[in-house]
Amino acid sequence: MRILLSNDDGCTAPGLLALARQLRSEHHVDIVAPDRNRSAASNSLTILVPLRIQRHDDGTICVDGTPTDCVHLALASLLPEKPEMVVSGINNGPNLGDDTLYSGTVAAAMEGRHLGSAAIAVSMSAYNPKHYDTGARATLHIISELARNPFPGHTILNVNVPDVPWDELKGFEVTRLGHRRQSEPVAEALDPRGRPIYWIGPAGPGADAGPGTDFHAVEHNRVSITPLLVDLTRHSVLDKLGDWARAL
Numbered sequence: 001m002r003i004l005l006s007n008d009d010g011c012t013a014p015g016l017l018a019l020a021r022q023l024r025s026e027h028h029v030d031i032v033a034p035d036r037n038r039s040a041a042s043n044s045l046t047i048l049v050p051l052r053i054q055r056h057d058d059g060t061i062c063v064d065g066t067p068t069d070c071v072h073l074a075l076a077s078l079l080p081e082k083p084e085m086v087v088s089g090i091n092n093g094p095n096l097g098d099d100t101l102y103s104g105t106v107a108a109a110m111e112g113r114h115l116g117s118a119a120i121a122v123s124m125s126a127y128n129p130k131h132y133d134t135g136a137r138a139t140l141h142i143i144s145e146l147a148r149n150p151f152p153g154h155t156i157l158n159v160n161v162p163d164v165p166w167d168e169l170k171g172f173e174v175t176r177l178g179h180r181r182q183s184e185p186v187a188e189a190l191d192p193r194g195r196p197i198y199w200i201g202p203a204g205p206g207a208d209a210g211p212g213t214d215f216h217a218v219e220h221n222r223v224s225i226t227p228l229l230v231d232l233t234r235h236s237v238l239d240k241l242g243d244w245a246r247a248l
């Protein structure tokens with residue numbers, strides 16, 4: 001397959017390099033990724049200023065934009081041949097539950113949703129993981145299965161991989177997103193010139209994290225695969241809202 005690989009941790013991030021190495025054993029891989037860490041960029045697109053790129057000797061293209069910019073540019077302009085699939089990652093840290101709203105890793109995959117195949121976002125469930133190779137092997141397995149048994153486009157598979165050696169994995173589980181408690185407090189301080197500064201705190205712990213959720217799967221050493229969709233409509237209250245809105 002022709003695969004476009006991107007991420008949000010930047011074009012020299014170890015997770016990206018580990019995944020590229022593994023995927024290139026069986027596939028053609030083009031890398032277009034941000035030139036620095038753009039974690040939590042979500043689906044932001046740069047429209048008020050132009051973007052610039054750097055082409056490295058190995059073919060990697062680094063963009064001074066967001067993960068979404070990278071995939072958008074790659075598909076619309078940079079790649080001579082259209083890829084069949086977008087893969088994003090491997091992210092340094094989990095993208096579970098509410099994380100998916102802020103994640104640049106998920107956003108990069110989402111920007112590839114119109115291609116023929118499902119798009120894949122991959123994250124390790126620990127920060128500064130020791131076992132990117134486990135995540136890379138798991139991703140190669142999923143892609144091989146998609147090549148044999150294609151899953152329709154317009155689907156984003158959000159994959160979270162436990163940070164354990166391959167032999168300690170307890171398999172793959174299809175999950176729903178869980179939820180986190182509210183994030184940790186904002187840290188407030190003064191800069192060296194006495195002006196106030198604010199630093200957004202880390203994500204809260206899992207709250208809705210029982211069996212069937214992404215949190216539960218990785219907690220039990222299973223690779224979590226959650227299908228995501230872009231449609232934010234709350235279909236379950238459409239009828240009720242219709243009744244309610246009659247009084248408007």
Ligand code: MN
Pocket residue numbers: 008009038039040091092105
């Ligand atoms: Mn990241």
